[in-house]
Amino acid sequence: MLKIKKKIPLIDQHDKHYLYGGKFGGNFIPETLKKPVEDLTKLFAKLRYDKKFIQERDFYFKNYVGAPTPFVKLNHLTNHLGGAQIYAKVVSEANGGAHKIYNAVVHALICKRAGKKYIVGDTGAGYAGKMLSMAAKKFGLKCKIFMGAKDIIRQKPNCDSIRKNGAEIIPVYSGSQTLVDAVSECMRYWVSNCDTTHMAVGSTVGPNIFIKICAWSTAQISRELIIQMNKEFGQIPKKLKLINCVGGGSSAAGFWNEFMDYNKQQVEFVGVEAGGPKKSKLHAAPLTNSSKIGILHGAAQYVIQDKDGQIGETSSISAGLDYPGISPLHCFLKDAKRARYTSATDEEALQAYKLVSKLENLSPSLEPSHAFAEAIKIAPKLNKNTIICVNSCGDAKKDRAIIKKRLGFFK
């Protein structure tokens, strides 16, 4: 069995081929990208230990992103379910409405340090794109966002924001016209323009360096949470479950990072993938459904695919989770049994949204609604000494049309 080493950041637990556990991740990239990836790897290796860079990051996290985001108890939900105490880390309170802002700000800062004026990125739910366009505007960079044509329609509010921030949306019509195609097209664009342009992959996927930058950025979430928990409980609870949705896996990686060295009996990580529509065979849950290891977007990972190695079609109500692969970091955590992965269907996520938004002053987007679905499922079976914390990593404004159509109301 694979083992997670203690006291070494998870992102650094790879071998010389950048493989985690000897099999996940790596850099399966065209020759043209070797040098830009290597340049970025060197630059980031320097910047992440550069005091001035970290000061700059912290300054913008505090004054621009709005750190720390709230940590709140969901009293009504807890009483309603009658079991574990349920809390939420309301990351959706961050500027822009989701955790994607951390990665976007860090990439914009790196882009400036690299002396590049253009930045490009992919987006599924539109949050990564929206945040990158915000950061680009803030730091005076020209920005292009690649987005699947299907997602452009279903996540219109975020597209409006992207355009308002002065970025250009490049619609992607190939394949399933969702996140997987957006990432491919963005990488193609980078192949052609890597001399002038910085690429910001929107999640903990892609060639190794993008996984590192993203997880390093979102780690802010757990840095804040540890302080907030110590304040609330005087210590890290004896029985804690950290529940997070996973698509690419960036918010979960950040939500769990600082808790990595705790014993899993004390701090359990639960990742919730998108199970797709209830009566469909399609899903976006490669870990839950034991997909095989394959190469997608430059990295080896568990990925939905056929026997020949063609990447499989996915389906999820949540554009942000609608991705056939999953971060190599999560593959590693799964095989090392440090995290447990499960899935929630579209319908379960919608019901979770309904309950949470009815009982609490909270309106989680469809992505974290998957995580809430799992919390709702397990909380009644647990005793009140167990603390469940859900990362409410996105705001539902972007899902207004979908939720209204499916549930007949929107909070």
Add this chain to the structure above:
Amino acid sequence: MKSNIRIAFEKCQNEKRPALLTYTVAGDNTKKKSLEILNAIAPFVDIVEVGIPHNTPVADGGQIQSSAYRAIKNGIKIKDIFQIVKQFKKNKNTKPVILMGYYNNIYQQGENTFLRECKKSGVDGLIVVDLPWPENKVFSTKCKKQSINFIQLLSPTTSATRMRKILKDSHDMVYYISMLSTTGGKLKVSPKIILKNYSKIKKIIPKQNVVIGFGITEKTIGSLKKADGLVVGSALCKAISSSLEQRKNPVQGVLNVVKKLKAKII
């Protein structure tokens, strides 16, 4: 023993012209048609590259993507690709065939199984777009043991030191990517600059066969004929697409383009 690939280059050198390499996607638009295309163009081509269609190709532009999606939609499987090669080799067993694709399609078969099938069907070489050096060291050694050429790629971003290391591990042919682009991009660098970079490679390893690809069309091929070989792919995929749009036979469409290309370099 000399490889078919080496022999093909020697023949072209004797004729004082660059080798013409074509790239078409296996199964585009059907299994049968793609074999017909290979058979039709073979007399005019020195080395045929056969694309393994992949549905998330990160280095391919629109034309090759369309061909790949079309082939997959029409049901092509990896085992069919080996059959195509086998059938093609039946009549033209010395015409070198290079399979070009993405690593996942090989990885899912298993490297060893994949190479065995290559050997059985008569594949002469492999280009794996997303398995760069040094990650390809183990696999390229396996290829060599089976007398299958593993073709290393070089690009304008490849540094001189890296280039030397890659060339040291190269077999009978290397592939120089003309510019920063996906396949089928408009040639945005002047032929003069491309040939200058090409000479740098030749200087390091004068006897190596170096081909240039990406952005090569009827318009540009003539200006690059100093190279050992020139690869044309997207222009042929485009010919298939437009033949199909006009309800014409894609075999004829591709053949016409190949003949024109050949005329420009002899």
